[in-house]
Amino acid sequence: MFLKSVWSVKIAMNTSFSRVAKRSLSFSGRASVGDLAAKDGELRVFIVAGEVSGDIIASRFMNSLQSLSPFPVRFAGVGGLMMSHQGLNSLFPMEDIAVMGIWELLPHLSTLRVRLKKAVESALTFEPHVVLTVDSKGFSFRFLKQLRARYGLLHRVTTPQHFHYVAPSFWAWKGGESRLKGLSEFVDHIFCILPFEAEVCRSNGLAATFVGHPTLEDVLELKINKCVDEWRVQGDGEEFRRNYGISSGSTIISVLPGSRLQEVTRMLPIFSRTMKLLSHREDLTAVIHVAPNKHVHNYITNAVHDWPVSIVLVPGGSPCMKYNSFSASRVALCTSGTVAVELQLARLPCVVAYRAHILTEWFIRYKAKIDYISLPNIVLDSSVIPEALFGGCTPSQLAPLLMDLMHDESLRQKQISAAETLFGLLDPLRRVSGNSTPTETAPSMIAASLVFNS
Numbered sequence: 001m002f003l004k005s006v007w008s009v010k011i012a013m014n015t016s017f018s019r020v021a022k023r024s025l026s027f028s029g030r031a032s033v034g035d036l037a038a039k040d041g042e043l044r045v046f047i048v049a050g051e052v053s054g055d056i057i058a059s060r061f062m063n064s065l066q067s068l069s070p071f072p073v074r075f076a077g078v079g080g081l082m083m084s085h086q087g088l089n090s091l092f093p094m095e096d097i098a099v100m101g102i103w104e105l106l107p108h109l110s111t112l113r114v115r116l117k118k119a120v121e122s123a124l125t126f127e128p129h130v131v132l133t134v135d136s137k138g139f140s141f142r143f144l145k146q147l148r149a150r151y152g153l154l155h156r157v158t159t160p161q162h163f164h165y166v167a168p169s170f171w172a173w174k175g176g177e178s179r180l181k182g183l184s185e186f187v188d189h190i191f192c193i194l195p196f197e198a199e200v201c202r203s204n205g206l207a208a209t210f211v212g213h214p215t216l217e218d219v220l221e222l223k224i225n226k227c228v229d230e231w232r233v234q235g236d237g238e239e240f241r242r243n244y245g246i247s248s249g250s251t252i253i254s255v256l257p258g259s260r261l262q263e264v265t266r267m268l269p270i271f272s273r274t275m276k277l278l279s280h281r282e283d284l285t286a287v288i289h290v291a292p293n294k295h296v297h298n299y300i301t302n303a304v305h306d307w308p309v310s311i312v313l314v315p316g317g318s319p320c321m322k323y324n325s326f327s328a329s330r331v332a333l334c335t336s337g338t339v340a341v342e343l344q345l346a347r348l349p350c351v352v353a354y355r356a357h358i359l360t361e362w363f364i365r366y367k368a369k370i371d372y373i374s375l376p377n378i379v380l381d382s383s384v385i386p387e388a389l390f391g392g393c394t395p396s397q398l399a400p401l402l403m404d405l406m407h408d409e410s411l412r413q414k415q416i417s418a419a420e421t422l423f424g425l426l427d428p429l430r431r432v433s434g435n436s437t438p439t440e441t442a443p444s445m446i447a448a449s450l451v452f453n454s
Contacts, residue, residue, distance in 0.1 A: 033161065033454055036129045037071045043452075046128040046160070047077040047088065048119060048143060050097040050136030052259035052291045052316065053338045055080035057165055057214045057444070058134045062086035064448035076126045078119060081292050081317065091122055095295055097139045098260050112139065120146050128160045130451055135166040141183070148186040163451055165191040167201060167208065172378075174369050180204035189454065191447045194379060195425050209450060212443035213426040215341045218319050220442050231423035233345050235320065237328035244312045246328070250285045251406065253278075254326060254348065256334035259291035259316075261299060266355050267335045268303055270395060274333065276308040277399040282406070284309040287325050289339075292316040331405045333398065340374040340385060341426075344419040349412045351401045352377075352387045361390045376422050384418040 037043035045065065049058040059082035066073045066086070075087055080094040096115050120143060123131060131147065133140035144162050151159045164187050170176035181204050183190070189207045192198045193214060201208035222233055246252065253275070257267045275286050286309050290300050297315075304311050314325050326332070326346035334340060336354040343350045352374040356364070372378050374385050386401045388394070405411055429441055 031158070033129050033452055036158070037069065040129075041071065043069050043071050043073045043130070044126060044128045045073060045075050045077075045130045045132060046123045046126050047075055047079065047083070047132045047134070048136075048140060049077075049079045049083060049134040050094060050139050052080065052098075052293055053214070054134040054136055054166070055082045055094060055292075058132070059083045059086050060214070060217055060442065060444035061132065061134075061165065061447055062088070064442065064444040065452065068445075068448050068452050076122065076128070078115075091118055095261070095293055097136065098293070099138075099262065115139075116142055116146065119143050120150060123147055124150060124154075130163065131160045132163045132165060132451070134164075137164075137168045140164060141168075141186070145186040161188045161451075161454060162186060163189050163191065163447075165447060167192045167194070167197045171196065171200070172370050173367050176369075177204060180206050189450070191443075191450070193426075193443070194375070195428070209446070210428045211446040211450075212428045212441075213341060214443055215338065215345055216423070216427060217442050217444060218323070218342065218345060221319055222323065231345065231420070231427070232347060233323045233326075235323035235325070235327035235346065237324065240321075240324040240328040246285050246310075246312065250283050250310070252285050252287055252325075252329040253402065254329040254332035254334075254343075254350075255286050255288045256332060256339045257288070257300070258335040258337060259293060259296065261293065261295040263335055264291075264296050264299060267353065268300065270353065270355065270393060270398070271333055272303075272307055273395040274398040274402070277395050278402060279309045281403070285312060286310070287312045287314055287329060289314050289322065289325070290316055331402055333402060336373045336387075338375070340376055341422075344376050344415070344422055347416045347419055349405045349415045350385060351398060351405065352385050353393045353398060354387070354389050355393045356390075365390075376418065379425055380418060380422055382418070384415055 033043070047058055047062065049055045058079055062075060062083065063086055077088060078092065078094055078097070079088045079090050084090065092115055096111055116139065131144065133144060144164070148162065167190050170180055177200060180201055184206045187206065190201055192201065192208050192210045193212065195210055198208040198210040219231060219233060241248065255271050257264045257271055275284060278284055286307065288300060288304065288311055290297050290313050292315070300313065314321060323346055326343065326348045329348055332343050332348050332350035334343065334350055334352055336352050340350065340352055354373055370378060372383065373387055373389060377383055377385055377387065388397045388401065
């Protein structure tokens with residue numbers, strides 16, 4: 001439990017944190033969460049996460065809240081493996097709601113409706129003091145809206161406070177900000193992970209706090225293992241090679257096809273054909289990172305038998321193993337997502353790729369108002385990381401981008417140098433205090449403290 005060792009003093013004593021925490025905490029007329037927990041002798045939290053990244057965020061929040069609360073904390077809701085380690089018995093498999101896209105949703109609508117109804121009914125029965133949803137805005141916001149409506153019909157005197165962790169990407173879409181106004185009807189507070197989100201949320205009537213990007217917690221977790229230097233994770237690449245029997249002459253490429261089955265089935269074949277093109281010029285080992293999702297695991301295990309290069313499968317769930325593999329790698333090829341930030345943390349140059357259903361791609365082209373898809377490029381407002389998107393995401397496009405990154409030191413240094421600026425922006429307390437060194441305040445601890453003291 002790394003957070004317990006990091007946090008040996010009360011969070012309120014941190015003056016920089018106080019400047020962050022006192023923003024937008026107003027629930028007038030309600031008893032505080034701490035008072036309700038004191039009255040009942042326990043703190044009840046209903047929590048929902050719908051994908052692997054959300055499962056990690058939620059599990060860290062659960063750990064932080066338990067370390068803060070003087071009362072026993074009881075959880076109910078929906079989550080994955082990491083949340084189960086914190087005591088959650090999920091209502092149903094998290095993978096049932098791990099669907100992303102527009103047209104991709106259609107085959108799953110019936111299942112999603114059934115799961116939504118079950119989650120709402122379970123929350124009403126559980127009578128939580130707090131409800132927290134993490135990312136997965138399609139399911140999360142429908143759940144929170146229906147739950148708030150049901151409480152209204154039941155004329156409950158006390159209703160739980162609703163928190164949502166990870167703001168929707170309103171900044172990416174034409175008309176996106178206008179959609180924030182309606183969220184305040186069923187979301188009481190939102191925890192933002194990007195530096196420009198909270199102010200816009202507040203200007204649209206939605207209480208919000210920038211708590212920092214979840215990837216920062218990888219540093220805090222691995223610090224106990226002496227693996228880090230400021231906002232950077234330096235794994236043990238030599239140990240990784242020894243453990244997996246990879247020769248020193250083989251060039252390692254980290255391959256990260258995604259965490260949802262629908263994206264992995266679309267991206268992995270493209271990545272395989274890319275490796276085939278590269279194998280004619282390099283002695284390669286592809287290290288494929290497998291998300292802790294049983295459907296993804298089964299698919300990748302069956303799909304890699306005919307890969308054109310040597311492969312190593314790295315299971316998800318171990319940050320130290322993940323960063324050891326990154327340190328052993330020369331470059332990475334990844335599907336767009338949180339992993340692009342993790343690769344910056346490891347200072348591993350990468351290429352970001354993305355494909356979706358053809359109609360979803362058309363919708364994105366028509367509605368998107370940003371030039372980039374990877375978070376580092378978006379935050380820095382610069383094409384630091386090469387992106388191969390939609391029709392341009394082909395093996396013939398990806399292979400030369402990777403070759404350039406493997407051999408052109410100036411291109412590699414461009415990404416490595418940008419990382420320091422990126423993490424200075426993603427650390428909320430560093431932005432408030434101006435301190436040049438990373439804080440040991442975990443984003444999940446900031447969020448948990450805001451919840452408990454609300």
